[in-house]
Amino acid sequence: MTITARGVGLLSGAAVLLLTGFWFGYAELALLGTASALATACAVGYAAWRPRLDVTRVAEPDRVARGESAVMTLTVRNTGRLRSANLIAEDRCGSQPVAVPLLRLRPGHDTTVSYPVPTHRRGVIPIGPLRIVGRDVLGLVTLARSHGDAAQVWVYPRIHPLAAVPAGVVRSLDGRIDRVPHGSITFDSLREYVVGDELRRVHWRTSAKVGELMVREHLDTSLPRIVVLLDNRAGAHPRVSDGVAETFESACEAAASVVAAALREDLPVSLLLVVEPYDGGQGGGSPHFLDRLAVVTLQPADRGGPPRPADQVEPPQPGGRGDDGGPLLAVTRRLRQERHGDTLVFLTGPGAQADLGHLGALRGAYPSVVVGVFGADRRTPAGAAGMVVIDAADGTEFAAEWDGIQRW
Structure with missing residues (x-):
């Protein structure tokens, strides 16, 4: 509850009048002092009245691509029994206030009320x-309350259709790298037998050791495994x-x-x-990658790793580098050691042109970069x-250049 400047003045005047009188x-x-004090007390009681409102909000839709339309529909119901609600409510849409009039809303x-949600920015x-701000008729006291739950609208980046996807990469027996769409089956792991498994896949030697049927799991190593590395360094x-x-x-x-495009092709x-913090691609290939x-x-x-002492932090190097290469160097080292796939796609901005040497060191682990x-x-x-380099002004130009790569 907040007493306005007018309320402070009236309350101060009431005290002076009462003391003088x-x-x-x-x-x-x-008598004037008493009337002023009673007016302030009545204002507090009026503003303290809490309307019984049931607020329901629905975003249609709640997940959109950048630039697409989204509408927030707000339904306010007066569940009280005695008084009509005659208020001016305010909803928050991001950082912008949206007025919601509640005039003569009977019990x-x-x-x-519907209003558009700005989707010109991703996020x-x-x-x-x-x-809802309650005020008395004299403007002496205001009291703000919140009703209903908050919601979120997810604004995704635009998706440009890509017609081309990388072909599979598999090493042949004579040491060369062959590109085939499918067909190379390699043993991956053992698991317990479940009804419906083919008996020819049972590994009898292991089954005899553990006392229950164990089935071989195979992996098609010729299928391309794509790693998308997004450069989110501010530099x-x-x-x-x-x-x-x-x-x-x-x-x-x-x-x-x-x-x-990769999920479309399974x-x-x-x-x-x-x-x-390196997560091994957790959630990268799930349907929620757009949420991420x-x-x-x-x-x-300097984010993404343990803080370093001030005397160990290297100053920024000139020449347009995104930074000293620390986070990118750490990620490329892990990618080289753990090898999450055979096709690496690195997406960055103009400030990292001098850092591409770190990607060149991955050519041994990732045949396609x-x-x-x-x-x-x-x-x-x-x-x-x-290494294939695509210079593009925006996502549309990148999609056109991507489909023009002859190596897919």
Whole structure:
């Protein structure tokens, strides 16, 4: 509860009038002071009245691509029995207030208000809760309360359709690397027998040792395993306008397009971030990969690992580098050691052109390395033999260049 400036003035005047009236024996001043104090008390009681409202909100839809339309529908029902609600409510849509008039809302009735949700920026937009400010008629006291739950609208990056997907990579017996769409079956693991398994897949020797039937699991190693590495270092995307780095938005669109194309073809895919505790691609190939791309933001280069003492932090190097290469170098080392796939797609901005040497070191572990650089003023050199570099201005141009690669 907040007392307005008018209320403070009236309450102070009431105290002065009461003190003067009783001290000097002026009944009229004491009467005015008493009336002022009673007016303030009545204002507090009026503002403290809590309307009984049932608030329901529905986002249609609650997950959209950037630029698509979304509408928030708010239904407010007066569940009280005595008074009509005559209020001005305010809903929060991101950082913007939205007025919701509740004029003469009789008991047992409801009203519905709809308003568009701004989706021009990728991210998660928090909406609500409904905030109602109670005021008395004299404007002496205000009391704000929240009604209903909050909601979220997820704004995904745009997905550009990709017609081409990488072919499978498998090593033949004579040591060469052959590209085939499917067909190489390799033993992967053992598991317990379940009804319906073929008996020819039972591993009898292990079954005899453990005392129950064990079945061989096989893996098609020729299927391409795609790793999408998104560079979310702030230094890699230095051009920020109105709080948005368009090169990073384009990189997110490219990542969403590649992952969507791989899932369409039922290919295993992992989505990784440069500045993040390494999670081995957890959630990268799930249907919720767009949720992950909706919440990702640019991070300082010193995030994603244990803090270093101040005397061990190297100063930024000139020449347009995204940073000192620490987070990217750490991720590439882990990718080389653990080898999550055979096709690596690295998406970055103009501030990381000098960091591509780290990707060249992965050519031994990843036969196919594709680098997408967005918003660069000059052409990006390949940096290593066999590395494919795509210079694009936005996600649409990246999709066109991707489909034009002859190596798929």
